[in-house]
Amino acid sequence: MYEAYREIRANYYNKTRFSTSWKVLNVKDGVEVAILEHEEDLNCPYVRMQAVLPVPVEECWDFLRVDNWHWSMPKMDPFYEGVSVHGNFSHPAVGVLLCRKRVKRIFTFGKRDLVFLSVTENEPLADGTWVSGTVSVHVSELPRQPGYTRAFQDSVAFYKPIV
16 A cells, blocks of 8 residues: 555656646635646546745644644635544554545535545655645445535645745
């Protein structure tokens, strides 16, 4: 599993840093949102958000830790309903949590239920960049909650200190 994660991380890192085909959708308050078509699935593009945050990487990293979502996520996502942790796994290089996130109804979209692995690097990359990510999974012990639509959200986030 760790090798698969490393391949995904390297792929995302290369796309965010070296691809020139990103289409910028919006720039507001110092945050840039762009998309890049997926080579295999045009209906599922890569999305990149870039921003300079005026805090140390460690503070940002701590703000976004799953165990802080009860107070941090509502500040970023008004539709966030909650998260529960169903497993904690360790590897010498990464920490892995099995999580379920719930999201309230968004306009015409019903409530959503996401089951994913939250992966966090134990050490930064050689250039000081910290990396975390989520990978959607199917786990028979965590079936879709009644009244919710099963949704998927895979991501890799890079936190690079500016020196």
